[in-house]
Amino acid sequence: MEQPLSPWQLFWRRLRSRRIAMVGGVILIVLYLMALLAGFIAPYNYDRQDRDRFFHPPTLPRLAGFHLVVPHYEQLPGDFNYRAVPNDTKPIHFLVRGGGYKLFGLIPATVHLFGTGDENYPVDLLGTDQFGRDVFSRLLYGSQISLSIGVVGILLSFAFGMMIGGISGYFSGWTDTVIMRLCELIMSIPALYLIISLRATFPPGMSSAQVYAMIIIILSFIGWASMARVIRGMALSLREQQFILAARALGQSHLKIIVRHILPSTFSYVIVAATLSVPYYILGEVVLSFLGVGIQEPSASWGNMLTAAQNTEYLRNYPWLLAPGAAIFITVLAFNFLGDGLRDAADTKS
Amino acid sequence: MNLLEIKNLKIDFGTEADALRAVDGVSLAIGAGETVCLVGESGCGKTVTALSIARLVPTPPANYVGGEILLNGRDVLKMSNAELRGIRGGVVSYVFQEPGASLNPVFRIGNQIKESLKLHKPEKATNEEVIRLLKLVGIPAPESRIRNYPFEMSGGMQQRVMIAMALASEPKLLVADEPTTALDVTIQAQILELLHDLKQRLGMAILLITHNLGIVGDMADRVAVMYAGQIVELSPAKELLRRPLHPYTKALINSVPKLAGGASRLSAIPGNVPRIGNFPPGCRFAPRCPIAKPECSENIPDLVEVEAGCWVRCPFWKTP
Numbered sequence: 001m002e003q004p005l006s007p008w009q010l011f012w013r014r015l016r017s018r019r020i021a022m023v024g025g026v027i028l029i030v031l032y033l034m035a036l037l038a039g040f041i042a043p044y045n046y047d048r049q050d051r052d053r054f055f056h057p058p059t060l061p062r063l064a065g066f067h068l069v070v071p072h073y074e075q076l077p078g079d080f081n082y083r084a085v086p087n088d089t090k091p092i093h094f095l096v097r098g099g100g101y102k103l104f105g106l107i108p109a110t111v112h113l114f115g116t117g118d119e120n121y122p123v124d125l126l127g128t129d130q131f132g133r134d135v136f137s138r139l140l141y142g143s144q145i146s147l148s149i150g151v152v153g154i155l156l157s158f159a160f161g162m163m164i165g166g167i168s169g170y171f172s173g174w175t176d177t178v179i180m181r182l183c184e185l186i187m188s189i190p191a192l193y194l195i196i197s198l199r200a201t202f203p204p205g206m207s208s209a210q211v212y213a214m215i216i217i218i219l220s221f222i223g224w225a226s227m228a229r230v231i232r233g234m235a236l237s238l239r240e241q242q243f244i245l246a247a248r249a250l251g252q253s254h255l256k257i258i259v260r261h262i263l264p265s266t267f268s269y270v271i272v273a274a275t276l277s278v279p280y281y282i283l284g285e286v287v288l289s290f291l292g293v294g295i296q297e298p299s300a301s302w303g304n305m306l307t308a309a310q311n312t313e314y315l316r317n318y319p320w321l322l323a324p325g326a327a328i329f330i331t332v333l334a335f336n337f338l339g340d341g342l343r344d345a346a347d348t349k350s
Numbered sequence: 351m352n353l354l355e356i357k358n359l360k361i362d363f364g365t366e367a368d369a370l371r372a373v374d375g376v377s378l379a380i381g382a383g384e385t386v387c388l389v390g391e392s393g394c395g396k397t398v399t400a401l402s403i404a405r406l407v408p409t410p411p412a413n414y415v416g417g418e419i420l421l422n423g424r425d426v427l428k429m430s431n432a433e434l435r436g437i438r439g440g441v442v443s444y445v446f447q448e449p450g451a452s453l454n455p456v457f458r459i460g461n462q463i464k465e466s467l468k469l470h471k472p473e474k475a476t477n478e479e480v481i482r483l484l485k486l487v488g489i490p491a492p493e494s495r496i497r498n499y500p501f502e503m504s505g506g507m508q509q510r511v512m513i514a515m516a517l518a519s520e521p522k523l524l525v526a527d528e529p530t531t532a533l534d535v536t537i538q539a540q541i542l543e544l545l546h547d548l549k550q551r552l553g554m555a556i557l558l559i560t561h562n563l564g565i566v567g568d569m570a571d572r573v574a575v576m577y578a579g580q581i582v583e584l585s586p587a588k589e590l591l592r593r594p595l596h597p598y599t600k601a602l603i604n605s606v607p608k609l610a611g612g613a614s615r616l617s618a619i620p621g622n623v624p625r626i627g628n629f630p631p632g633c634r635f636a637p638r639c640p641i642a643k644p645e646c647s648e649n650i651p652d653l654v655e656v657e658a659g660c661w662v663r664c665p666f667w668k669t670p
Contacts, residue, residue: 242446246512261454264454
């Protein structure tokens with residue numbers, strides 16, 4: 001006899017048939033893997049400055065024989081003009097030794113995925129910024145912050161929002177009224193003003209880790225309300241279901257009924273909503289860092305890297321500084337593709 | 351001492367000014383191991399009475415206005431929440447009408463039964479015990495069934511699972527609220543058979559709520575007939591079926607279709623059940639009663655013991 005499929009298996013089967021969603025999912029897996037292995041993949045450290053090469057253009061490796069090679073650039077007189085020197089190349093080696101870093105933030109290591117091993121022949125895949133730092137490496141280190149803020153922020157705000165929403169809908173009555181008015185209060189304040197005024201409640205001059213935690217707290221504080229409202233609506237209808245009465249008749253406590261019986265029934269919605277909301281958290285970090293109140297230099301985040309691209313002169317002459325913008329674009333798009341697919345797959349009526 | 355003693359229970363719905371009395375002075379006792387049927391039309395307060403035994407009627411909108419519910423001699427209406435949780439499932443278990451709706455659709459049935467064990471018998475919350483319970487309620491191949499989701503089972507199987515859950519903690523009283531209404535006739539018979547069998551083996555009392563008089567004779571020791579929030583007759587089952595005393599009971603039994611006697615029109619009770627909050631003065635059945643007299647609309651008659659064990663709320667019960 002064929003084993004009947006569990007709801008999750010059915011969900012997975014429907015999701016797999018949606019190609020765009022799978023593409024989005026694969027892109028996200030690659031991005032997160034790269035973020036996880038940033039120190040290894042990045043040829044340089046995020047704060048390594050090459051004082052001979054400010055605003056160096058991207059060095060694109062070419063295939064020469066059986067080797068990938070990078071050309072050597074010489075600096076021309078004037079403002080950061082570089083020219084590739086013909087026939088002066090260095091092959092790219094894989095698994096070369098370079099600057100020290102900590103893999104997964106724990107294991108000290110010096111081996112990098114690729115590099116030339118020669119200071120004068122840098123591999124700056126996406127050029128360098130105004131301090132001569134490799135944009136590609138910083139993009140990878142920045143993704144650790146930008147990508148994880150989305151996920152951690154969602155976990156925090158959704159856990160909070162689900163619990164509050166579940167309580168609100170399950171108990172209803174005045175509990176519900178109080179909680180919902182509070183949610184409306186938070187939602188009625190324009191998010192950007194709220195973000196900036198909340199930022200003002202934290203002291204300046206915090207360490208990067210503190211700023212990171214602060215950004216997550218601020219974004220979650222704003223994000224939980226809308227989640228709580230939707231979960232509350234679902235809880236209101238679920239509490240009338242007979243299996244809730246059956247659970248009460250078995251002597252189950254209110255808290256356990258909310259956690260074990262009401263919230264699991266909202267998961268298919270929550271997973272979709274979470275996926276579609278991650279971009280807002282990523283963009284929230286970008287906004288804060290872009291305004292200079294988020295992640296501080298020299299730590300890299302996609303937001304504070306874009307700060308360098310504010311200047312129109314820079315933009316015109318050194319367009320590779322926009323690379324973090326492209327990364328944000330791809331990430332947000334991938335999340336939306338995946339989220340749309342998840343929504344279709346979770347909607348059993350279609 | 352009786353296992354359950356409901357004394358003059360009154361339950362209102364709504365707030366003081368426009369409160370509607372759903373249960374009006376119900377008294378009912380159930381001894382250990384006894385089966386009592388609660389019979390009546392829809393909306394007469396059967397379910398509310400049954401839910402109130404474990405104080406499961408939500409307040410608000412409901413209000414316990416008066417009376418006591420003594421379970422093992424302790425008043426349920428005065429218990430703390432923690433005590434109530436011990437009673438629910440521990441002493442009184444419930445089986446509801448729609449088995450499909452009573453099971454949480456997102457969990458495997460084995461886990462749901464285990465959850466009920468964890469609450470009252472944590473030391474027994476094992477797969478073996480779940481399988482034993484499923485065997486007890488007659489589910490074939492329980493070893494593989496515990497991994498099923500509710501939607502993979504038929505209604506009869508789902509109801510068996512519900513019964514297994516209710517039995518997990520070995521309750522003293524099983525309240526079955528129309529357990530067979532959502533099932534087809536052959537499955538109905540099986541489920542009733544199962545309840546009857548389990549009662550013999552486990553020695554628990556059963557409060558069976560139904561509007562089907564057909565199953566009363568097979569199951570019940572005593573029958574309470576409810577009408578518009580009040581008990582109108584309370585008699586041993588055999589007596590009641592053989593010789594109903596209250597005009598409402600007579601009319602109910604009369605409206606059960608009979609196979610013998612050819613195709614005549616079904617006899618129905620004229621009129622409708624009065625809407626809650628809109629009860630007629632005096633005897634609530636008077637407007638529909640074939641033997642009503644003018645004085646019936648003046649005072650609500652009392653529930654009187656007219657013969658040993660037979661209680662009737664009608665002074666004219668002798669009128670044929």
